[in-house]
Amino acid sequence: MELEYLERGHAGTWKSQPGPSCSKPKAELRHDNTAVPVGGSVALTCSVNTSSSSSGWKYYWYRYENDYTTSLDAGFLSNGEISVSEKGLYWCRGGRGEPVYYTEYSDSVMISETVSNRPVVTLYPNWSEIYRGETITVRCEIHGGDTEWDYEWETNSIIKAPNQNEYRIRSALSSNSGNYHCKGRIKSSQYEITRWSDTITLNVSYKPKAELRADRTAVPVGGSVTLNCSLTPSSSSSGWKYYWYRDGKSYKPVTNGLISVSEGGLYSCRGGRGEPVYYTEDSESVRIDKIVSNRPVVTLYPNWSEIYRGETITVRCEIHGGDTEWDYEWETNSTIKPPNQNEYRIRSASSSNSGNYRCKGRMKSSQHKTTEWSDSVTLTVSDSKSDPVLTVSPSWLSPGASVTLNCEVEHPSAGWSFYWYKAVPDLSEKSSSYELLPDGSGTAQDSYIIHGQTHTAGYVCRAGRGDPEYHTDHSQPKFVWSADVHSAASLTVSPDRVQHFTSDSVSLTCEGNFTEWRVRKFSEDGRLYSDCRRMTGSTCNINTSKSDTGVYWCESGSGEFSSAVNITVQNDGNGPILVSPVHPVTEGASVSLSCSLRTQKILSNVFFYHNDKLIQNDTRGELKISAVSKSDEGFYKCQYSGRESAQSWMSVKVTVSGADSSSSPVWLMVGLVCGVSLIIILLLLLYRCRQSKYSCFTRSIQSESHSPGSSTNHGVNQNETHVYDSPHPA
Known part of the structure; x- marks a missing residue:
């Protein structure tokens, strides 16, 4: 015979205990709820799980309350389902056959009865956001009557709340964040409970930091500065007070975070709330200066409008008024920052020094008293050197x-x-x-x-x-340039004429007692050329083009310059050229000018012009001047069949007999007059010497000190630009 019995389990539960045989099936009890709602019921289902599909089971139900066990009249329900509306401890078992064979008892299920009392979860203080380290209390409050309750919490936070009516978190952590709800169970009747409260959310954030902003950083003369303390990240939570500090010492607490200050100093703030007071992180410090009346001025020395790379320049901050000693501060948008001294000496300026400079002073004796910023001075440094x-x-x-x-x-x-x-x-x-x-x-x-x-x-x-x-x-x-040929160095042109056609072969030959030469050209567009494309010995050979028009001369290896010549290349292939000498024509000599085409060397019916004035218009093809004078110097050009040549300058060299000798008689005459005058003066002095030897000597000295030779001016005119005689080339 199998023995069956019930054993009171922990917390008022009942568990079936098997007899000596372990082969009995065990009933299983399921429920759709564990609490009977007000005016409602709970469905319980009992079933026997066996490996066979055998039938014929009936189910026997049991209820325990207040130390009494009651057998329910529900065994006739073959489907094992009942509906209950009373609180208590329920279990079941199955049975079949005659005599009845019983299964093991199911595990018991506590069915509670829901009471009308309503639980509410509250936070104290009731702030929308809690910060790490703050103290917060989560409280479960059940109103109505003097009933004593046991409390049960449910939360998704990492740290679980104890089963008490309040949960005091003394130093909140992010792991306390979560949703909280609670319910109560009547202590005198463990089968009567409240429903779950509504959920309340607790958010724990990292400790905030105070942020200090100032509408300006210097107190103007007779004015004040407004400071604003707020939290970062910004918080809509209430209850904050703001604690202010000046130079590390407590200043004053205010509620709205705004203060107005009129003294200089190093200010900071932090927020605080609760009891005990929870403090935020301190703000960054803000220096507030107090403006004094002294006015700084930035000067540049030398005060030039533009500085060139490599120059030395001094940027100076000057503060006038009183004997105050100052520390200096500069502000600039240049790449290189000046040191905090009263002057900044730039020994080799570069474009990195360009920018706007301004300065202010700070009293050495009181670091919170400063001047205003000076007006800006602009320093412009050109990266290239000045080219005169x-x-x-x-x-x-x-x-x-x-x-x-x-x-x-x-x-x-x-x-x-x-x-x-x-x-x-x-x-x-x-x-x-x-x-x-x-x-x-x-x-x-x-x-x-x-x-x-x-x-x-x-x-x-x-x-x-x-x-x-x-x-x-x-x-x-x-x-x-000098067109005059001299013996030391000269330049000859072949063919000997100023104007040439394009693609003409022209030779420029340097002559003189030198072994090294170069031919230089100054072109029409103002460029200086130092190399001849085809230089053979001392001769430069040119196959002419329009770009070969210019002034040419020779330079020797010993530093000598030759005379200079003009070369003009006719760009119009069908136009004429004027055939005129390259070098100056000596005064008194004869000269012949002609007009030539590329295809025809000798022309007739040619018009000749001197300084744009027609001077010959007949059948002759050349202009002959039998004895050249200085008046013949000037620009010449020719015209043939309606086409004009370019104009060329013909220079006339004045001969020694014409110029130098003409001036010699003048100087001879001046010398003669001076000599005669001197003799007359000496004779007069000798006559006077007979009367007074001392007087004679004195007047002689005076006469010599005022002679024409001692008062000659050698080239310097004090009222005009300085004039200098140049050394003649060796």
């Missing part, structure tokens, strides 16, 4: 004329001094070296006048300013 431009006047020498050099810089009023040089050919470097002209170092004037220049020569200039002195690059060389 040299002009020479005149370009072609004429007897007795002086040569004026002008050196032009971009900003002529900015304290420039000027340096003047003669260009000396250097064939080894395919360039020129520069020799300083007499008294040509650091002149204040931007012009330099040379007297007595007779031969072709080249000149350059440059400028300097500042201390230490900054120098510009040298100017491009400019030349003054």
